Amino acid sequence: MKRWGITIPLGEVPLTAHRELIERLPDLGYTDAWTAETAGTDAFSPLVLASQWAPQLRLGTAIVPVYTRGPGLLAMSAATLAELAPERFVLGIGASSPVIVSNWNAAEFTEPYRRNRDTLRFLRSALAGEKVTQEYSTFSVNRFKLERVPPVPPSIMLAALRPGMLRLAAKEADGAITNWLAPSDVPKVRGEIGPDVELVARIFVAPTEDVDAARALGRMLISSYLTVPVYAAFHEWLGRGDALAEMNELWAAGDRKGANAAIPDEVVDELIVHGSPAECRERLESYVENGLTTPVISVLPTGGDPLDHATSLAPR
Template sequence: MNRWGLTIPLTGVPLLEHRALVEQLPDLGYTDAWTAETAGTDAFTPLVLASQWAPQLRLGTAIVPVYTRGPGLLAMSASTLAELAPGRFVLGIGASSPVIVEGWNGAAFEEPFARTRDTLHFLRSALAGEKVTESYDTFSVNKFRLERAPDPAPSVMLAALRPGMLRLAATEADGAITNWLAATDVPKVRKVIGPDVELAARIFVCPTEDKDAARALGRMMISSYLTVPVYAKFHDWLGRGDELAPMHQAWAAGDRKKANAVIPDSVVDSLVIHGSVDSCRDQVQSYVDNGLTTPIIARLPTGTDPFDLAKGLAPRR
C-alpha cells in the first residue's frame, strides 16, 4: 500500500495537545506516525498516546539508538508498545551519532555496525519470546526472557545510510530507514536494498514561499547534521562531496558562519523541501515516485499554525 507518514510531536506543540490532530490523521490520508529521539521527547511515549488516539495508524520509531538503552530495556519498551498497537508498531533502531551517544548519554560509540547488527539479532530472539543467553561481539545477555512477549512481534527496521548497513537492513531486518537525502538520491539507495524492501525516509519540509528564510533554516540544519562524520560519508557516497567540501573546511576551521554561507542553494533546495503547501506536497510525492516506500514528513517551523500545515501536507486523494 502507499504510505504517508508524519513526525510527531510537532515542534512547539505540547504533547497532550496533539490529540486533536492525531485523531484526524487517518481521515486526512496519513497511514503512519513516527517519532525521533534526540533531546526532546523519547521515541516511545508519543506513540503510546497515538496508539490510543488513532488505532488505525501504523506507529514507528525513527530511530531509537542501540547504545542508550540496555538490550533488555529496549526489548521491554518495544514489547510494551507492540502490545498497545498489535501489528501496527515498527521498531526502528540505529547507531545514532557520537554527539547523542557519547556527549549526551555517556556511552561509548564503538563498532556501530556490529552493535546495530547484534542488537537486531538479540531483538529478533527476545521479541519472539525466547530466553536469550548469548555472547554477541559487542555485548552479552544472560537468561533474559520477556514476561510479556508481544504477539505478533513488531517489525524491526534499521537506520541505514551506506551500502553495508543498507544491505544488513535488506537481508536481516524488515526494511531500511534513511535520512537527509534528495528525491533524486532514492534510486541509488533502492538499488542497494532491492525493489521489495521497505524504504522509509524522514523528509524535512518547510512550507513557506519565503525562500531566503527557508534556505537560512536549511543551511543551519545542514551544517549541523552533515558535518557529522557518518552523514559526511553518506553524502560523499551520494556524490555530493565536492559541493559540501567548502562547508566541511569552514566547519573544521571553527567558522560556523562561513560554513553556512558556502552551502550552495542547490544543495539546500534538494535536501529541504520548501515552497507553497501544494508544492511541498508534490515534492514529497516525488520521493515516492523515485522509489521511496514511506515518506515521513518532518514539518519545520514557519510561524504558521502547525496543525493547518499538517493537514495541508496530507496526501492528495
C-alpha cells in the first residue's frame, strides 16, 4: 500500500478548525496523519479528534519522548488511542533532545539507547495486558497492569538516526521514524534496517516558488535543529559534516546570523522541499523511489492558508 502522510495540527490553525480538512484527507489520497510533541500541542490530543473525524486514516505519533511521561502514563495514553482507532494507531517513541527533556520538562536525559529499548520492551508487555514487574536498566516498574487493555495492541515505532538505534528499531520495533533526510540519504538509512521494515520520515515542505524565502526559512530551521549534537552526528554520518562545519562553529560561538549564512544553498535544497505544489509532490515521490515507505509532510509557514497547502500537496 502506498502511504502519504501529513503532520497535524497545521501551523496556528485552531484544532477544531481542522475538522473539514481531516474529514477530506482520505479522499485527497492521504493515508496517514501524524503528530509531533515539542512545545505546541501534545502528541495524543489531535489524534483523538482525527480518530473520530476520519476513521479511515492511520494515526501516529512522531514522536512521544520516552522521558517526559512515566512508563505507565505512556502506556495508558497509547492504550486510549488504540481503543479509539483499533489497528490504526502507531505509537512512535524516541529520545527527543536534551532541550525538550531537561530544559523544558525537568527530566534527566541519560542513556538514550537503553531508555528507548527499555521503554519499548515495557510497552510491548503492558499494551498486551500483562502485569509488569521488572527491573529495567534505566527504570523499574512494580505490578503495573492496564485497566483498559486495547482490543489490538498498537504498533510501536522507534525514532532512529544512526546505525545503533536504526538496528534496534529493525530488531524490536515495528518500524523506524526519522527526519531531516534528503532523498539521496534514504538508501543509507534503509541499509541499516533492511528492505522490509517500515521507514517513516517527516519531510519539511515550503510550498512557495519564492526560492529566497524558502531558503531563508530553511536556514533558520536547519541551524536550529542540526546544531543539536544528535543531529550533528547524524549528518556527519550521512556525509554532511564538512558542509555544515562552519555553521556549527559559528553557532557554538553565539553567532546565529553567521551560522545561518554559512549553510550552503545545496544543503538547504537537499533538506527542504520547496517550489510549486507539483514540484513539491515530485520531490516527495523521489523519497519513495529511494526507499522511504511513508513520507509525512510538515507544511512550513510560507504565507497563505496551510489548509489549502495541505490540499495542494495531496498525491495526484
